[in-house]
Amino acid sequence: MKHDLGLLGKTVALMLFVGSIIWAWEAHNVAAVRDTVTVTTADRITVIAGAEQTTYGEDSEKEKQQVIVVGSAAPRIGFINKAEDVSKLEITEEPTPGKTVYLTFDDGPGKYTGQLLDILAEYGAKATFFTTSTYPDSQLLIRREAEEGHTVAVHSFSHKYSQIYASADAFWQDYGQQSEAIEFATGAKPRFLRFPGGSSNTVSANYCKGIMTELADEAGAAGLRYVDWNVYSGDAGETTDADTIAQNVIDGILRNTKNDNPSVVLQHDTKNFSVQAVEKILQWGVENGYTFLPLTTESPVCHHQIAN
Numbered sequence: 001m002k003h004d005l006g007l008l009g010k011t012v013a014l015m016l017f018v019g020s021i022i023w024a025w026e027a028h029n030v031a032a033v034r035d036t037v038t039v040t041t042a043d044r045i046t047v048i049a050g051a052e053q054t055t056y057g058e059d060s061e062k063e064k065q066q067v068i069v070v071g072s073a074a075p076r077i078g079f080i081n082k083a084e085d086v087s088k089l090e091i092t093e094e095p096t097p098g099k100t101v102y103l104t105f106d107d108g109p110g111k112y113t114g115q116l117l118d119i120l121a122e123y124g125a126k127a128t129f130f131t132t133s134t135y136p137d138s139q140l141l142i143r144r145e146a147e148e149g150h151t152v153a154v155h156s157f158s159h160k161y162s163q164i165y166a167s168a169d170a171f172w173q174d175y176g177q178q179s180e181a182i183e184f185a186t187g188a189k190p191r192f193l194r195f196p197g198g199s200s201n202t203v204s205a206n207y208c209k210g211i212m213t214e215l216a217d218e219a220g221a222a223g224l225r226y227v228d229w230n231v232y233s234g235d236a237g238e239t240t241d242a243d244t245i246a247q248n249v250i251d252g253i254l255r256n257t258k259n260d261n262p263s264v265v266l267q268h269d270t271k272n273f274s275v276q277a278v279e280k281i282l283q284w285g286v287e288n289g290y291t292f293l294p295l296t297t298e299s300p301v302c303h304h305q306i307a308n
C-alpha cells in the first residue's frame, strides 16, 4: 500500500531549507550508518528542529504515527543531512552509544548461519562474525557474510584449546590459517579477533601460564583488535531455550543503555536455538530505537580483565 508523502515531503524540504537536522529511522529495517533509508508507509520520520517538540498530522492518526518532531533529544539512529528526495535519506552519523548494539557470533559458519544471514538482512541489521574453519561450507558462508556488509573476523581455525593455547607461536599459527581463509574468501585481511573463551579465560592456563597476557600484547603490537563482550546470551551451556536467550540479551542491552554504554553481544551461530532468538532480539531492538552495527575500527573497544 502506497501512502501519500505529500505533507511529509513538504515538511522535510522546509526543514532542510532552514538548516534543520533531520533524523529518520525505519520502523522495520534498522538503518546502518551511511545506509540509504527508503521511506515507506511503515516508516516513521523524526525531525529535530530547535528545542520544541511538535507532532505533525495531529488531525490524522496515521500521520501522527509517521511523523514525529522532537526537540533536543539525542539521536538514536543518526542524523540525516542530505536528502535528494524525501524517499531517500542518507544517514551520516553514529547513534548514541547506549542505543548501539554489536551482535557478534562465534564458532561459525555452521549449519544455521545461512538462516541467520536471512534474518539479519530482513531487519537491515549488521553483525560481526568471529569465524572458524570447522564447517565444510565455511568459505562460501564467510564470503556471503562479507558481501552482505557484516564484519568477518578471526576466532580460530581449529578451535582446539589444547592446540592453540599450547604456546603463543601455536596460537598465531592457527590465527594465520584462519586469517588467510578469510582473506581468500573475502579479499580482505581481517582486523579483529576474539580469543576462544575470551581474553579473560583461565582454561588456557592449563596449557600455558600467562599466555593470554602475552597474546593480548602481541595482538596490539600487530595492529589487531581483540574483542570481548558485555552481554552474554547464555547459549554456551546455560540454556537451550530461544526465548530465554532473547530475554538474556535484551536484559543485558537494557543494563548497558542505562549507563549509555554500547552493547557487544555474544552468541553462537552454530546453535539453532541461539539463531532462533535473533529475530526476537531484532524485533525488540527495532521497536525500541536500537541500531545494530558491525564492528569497525571506529567502534568502542570491549575488553575483559585478563586472568592468565
Ligand SMILES: [Zn+2]
Binding pocket: 106, 107, 155, 159, 196, 197
Ligand atoms: Zn568459540
